[in-house]
Amino acid sequence: MNSSAQQFIHDTARDGSSIVHKDARVDLLSKRMQMYNESLANKIQMVNGYRLMILNTTDRTKAMQVRSAILQQLPDQKIYMTFLSPYIKIKIGNFIDKTEAEKVQKKIIDLKIVSENIYILNEKVEQKPLEKTALPNQE
Numbered sequence: 743m744n745s746s747a748q749q750f751i752h753d754t755a756r757d758g759s760s761i762v763h764k765d766a767r768v769d770l771l772s773k774r775m776q777m778y779n780e781s782l783a784n785k786i787q788m789v790n791g792y793r794l795m796i797l798n799t800t801d802r803t804k805a806m807q808v809r810s811a812i813l814q815q816l817p818d819q820k821i822y823m824t825f826l827s828p829y830i831k832i833k834i835g836n837f838i839d840k841t842e843a844e845k846v847q848k849k850i851i852d853l854k855i856v857s858e859n860i861y862i863l864n865e866k867v868e869q870k871p872l873e874k875t876a877l878p879n880q881e
Contacts, residue, residue, distance in 0.1 A: 784871050791867035792843040793822065794860055796850065797832040805830040811855045819846065820868070836867040 797808050805823070809832060812821055822833040837843040843862045850860055 786868045786870055788866045789838065789869045791865065791869070792837040792840055793833045793835050793863050793865045793867060794837075794843060794847055794850070795831065795833050795863050796856055796860055797830070797858065799830055800828045802830060805832060808832055808856055811853075812850075815853050815855060816846070816849070833863070833865075836869070838867070838869060 796812065797805060799805055809821060809823060812819065812832070812834060816834070819834045820836055824831045824833075835843060835846060837846070840862065847860050847862060850856065
């Protein structure tokens with residue numbers, strides 16, 4: 743009983759070099775693996791960082807007012823609003839560097855969005871992938 747995984751064809755060109763015959767499915771598989779790896783590289787990752795605890799209250803109306811003010815005054819900051827009975831907590835930001843968190847903390851104090859203390863918390867935060875550097879095509 744004989745079996746083979748692939749057909750072996752060996753051709754030699756006139757100049758003595760070899761000619762390789764390959765299955766087109768190998769190129770397709772390679773392209774799919776490249777797309778998969780690129781999609782993994784573009785996913786948001788969780789890393790150690792900082793968030794600002796803006797509010798911890800039982801007053802839903804106040805929480806919604808603060809959330810609205812943050813959306814208007816700081817639209818570039820991501821808001822995290824959680825409810826754990828009976829408390830509503832509002833946190834903002836995905837800061838990798840503590841000085842970034844301190845700058846935004848000062849800005850919120852200056853804008854007088856909340857009258858309570860604003861705390862910097864150590865948390866896992868979202869980190870967007872780094873921008874790709876333009877590399878010349880190697881085709």
